[in-house]
Amino acid sequence: MALDYFAPGVYVEEVDRGSRPIEGVSMSVAGFVGFTEDIRGDAELFKPMLITNWSQYLEYFAKPGSPHPGFTEFDAYLPFAIQGWFDNGGGRCWVVSIGTRPPGSTAPSAEETATKVLTSGKKPSLRFNLRLPDGDTAALPPSEGRLTVRISEGEPKPLPEDAPDDTEPPFNTGEYFTLEIKSGNEVVGRYPHLTMNPEAETAVADYVVTALADSEFLDIADMSVAGQPLSRRPVNGFYEVAPPPYVGQVDRVSRDLQGIRDDRAGIEGLFEIDEVAMIACPDMLRAYQEGWLDLDQIHGLMERLFTLCENSFPGPAYRMAVIDPPPVKVGKNNNQAILPEQQKPQDVAKWLSEFNRRSMFGAVYYPWIKVPNPRNGGRPIMVPPSGHMMGIWCRTDESRGVFKAPANETPRGVLGLAYETNMREQEMLNPMGINCIRNFANYNRGYKVWGARTLVEPDNVQWRYISVRRLISYIEKSIEMGTQWVVFEPNDQDLWARVTRTVTTFLTRLWREGALFGNSPNDAFFVKCDGELNTHDTMMLGRLYIEIGVCPVRPAEFVIFRISQWAPNQ
Structure with a gap:
């Protein structure tokens, strides 16, 4: 609100006068x-x-x-x-x-826990394991040190700069690939010009096992069977490599x-x-x-x-x-x-x-x-x-x-x-708070949850x-979350009225949904926030008191029909 007006004109001011609605919290997570x-x-x-x-x-x-x-x-x-x-x-x-x-079981072998990569023909190609520090044989938590290996298209190595002009570059047979190691979004290792041929000429390509032998991140093994390098090439894709599972x-x-x-x-x-x-x-x-x-x-x-x-x-x-x-x-x-x-x-x-x-x-x-x-x-x-x-x-x-x-x-x-x-x-279990799951085959009703009690005394x-315990918790938590705006507001009658309206609107909505018992909202709940609760002394202490009473509906656990013979008046 403007504090003063000097020039003639129209002034538009935004004033917050309404109560803020309370949104119910979720109790279903x-x-x-x-x-x-x-x-x-x-x-x-x-x-x-x-x-x-x-x-x-x-x-x-x-x-x-x-x-x-x-x-x-x-x-x-x-x-x-x-x-x-x-x-x-x-x-x-x-x-x-x-x-x-x-817990207490034998730690799995490296082969069991390895990430296995196949060829395009679904045959074994490569096996990856996370490389642990020297002497570290403990099973690490899988969430620590997880890596991603990406295999993509590659090509043979280019000709050296001093090669004669008439030298033909190596022919790309399709066997070559590039391997990237990523930790999160960071690339921590990149190896181009790789092949599955252990006898490849180093001037043309690097055998993948030899190229990664000194990697500080991965242990690699060649699982491919006999065949041409192209048929043994790992298929392109992303592969997750995790430490050994935790064995408690x-x-x-x-x-x-x-x-x-x-x-x-x-x-x-x-x-x-x-x-x-x-x-x-x-x-x-x-x-x-x-x-x-x-x-x-x-x-x-x-x-x-x-x-x-x-x-x-x-x-x-x-x-x-x-x-x-x-x-x-x-x-x-x-x-x-x-x-x-x-x-x-x-x-x-x-x-x-x-x-x-x-x-x-x-x-x-x-x-x-x-x-x-x-x-x-x-x-x-x-x-x-x-x-x-x-x-x-x-x-x-x-x-x-x-x-x-x-x-x-x-x-x-x-x-x-x-x-x-x-x-x-x-009849023995229910009074103790043990909720039974029953088979009502005799009534053609199948299995039913046939109890709704807490473990209270x-x-x-x-x-x-x-249901009563969760309803009251729902009301308490919803009011707590929905009235945070009240903190540090001027503690006067206007605030008392706004808080009362806010809580009353919320409880009225619950009453209409059938959560509270009563023929009218006045029968179902009360909200009190007035000078009787909030005295000068309490306000001096910076406190605002609101009293709320609710009448929750309770389940009809025992349904009793009283039947007798009746003779109408003659």
Whole structure:
């Protein structure tokens, strides 16, 4: 606004008098931690990578040329969880890979990890390995030192300047090529006039193995079979060369999973991604089944998940962790096996009682689910349900809203259940906060998610339901993000009115969508920002207080029809 007017005329001034609308935040972005088949492109070991669809997951975490891309040889559960997430309606997610090989396994040979280049006839031509420093035999993280090799058209060497004028230049037979080594966008090595002929005259071309023998970046091997140099020539293209895969030690599995928050690594690193609102770590249980972690270590990681979800300073806590029930051990002594099929309702109830950790920001689903395993001809494998369940959360958010309980929904991609829970068994599990996945074949309804409770204490009724917890988190986070403009504004009645209008408009929209209970907005919520809350003393301290009360809708978990005989008046 202009401070003074001296010359006659028309002055146009822009004045901001309206309230700023609050845009709801997304509560449908997931975070996953576990083992992957490979780590490629921009993906890095231990670091969160944004994935938006299954094809993109394969681009970053599938091995090139794999007959079953994306799925590991040791049946890690993370790929099944990611596929279940997308199949069930999941959108964006962040994936943290903690490795591509079983911890403690033998490091792969150079031939196994090499980048292989073929001829135009699809026969072996060259093999590339990243050259490690002398004496360095440790498996390096694949994200460090990754190079790109480009093979393009080439030609024989030109004639020397002192060659006689009547000398004919070498004939280009098509066997020659140029090789470039790139680190990121920087070319760190260029080798023109190359051939696959080990007996080539150096005046005409250089044998590729000899030319790169002194390279500080690549080890190269000739895999071609007998034939003319042209038929053995590598096909043009770009080829990624990565260090050997990281093979973790068994005693580091827990640390690799948990990670370090400051390094944005592991589970802790996901909490540095603001948009992540739900987290699962299914390969915790793969590590348990393989003996890499014991049950106490599993409980420690689950406890850490809940603690991180509960602590979100300075903003409100809004993330939830979906944990999976550990399978039970069967057999004796050295013949013990850990099988999810053997986990009965009483087993999972006993486990939760022994774990003895309650949190309104946690949820658990039982039993494990049966899905196709591409690495075993499509035969079924039992996997933890967390990835599929979080996909249903996302699907429900998009189709109905975050206030709708993610239950009475069909899990997609599920062939069966590790155990078919009946009504009486669920009567034991449901009050404990264990959400069951049921088979309703008798009703011709298939498999249904038949529970919507958090892991809060059973007597804490306010936060019993997943939908209520997520709705309140949605409201809190949306208001926090949508009212940042209020900071440092003059703290007077005009500001109080603007803030009240802003929040009221947002909550009214939620009420109209069915998220809040009441016949009118006045019945569904209240917003208070006045002189009673904001006294002279509080304003002197630079504080603005707003009180908000909401009445969330709650799921009709128990539907009771009371039927009696009725005789109409005669």
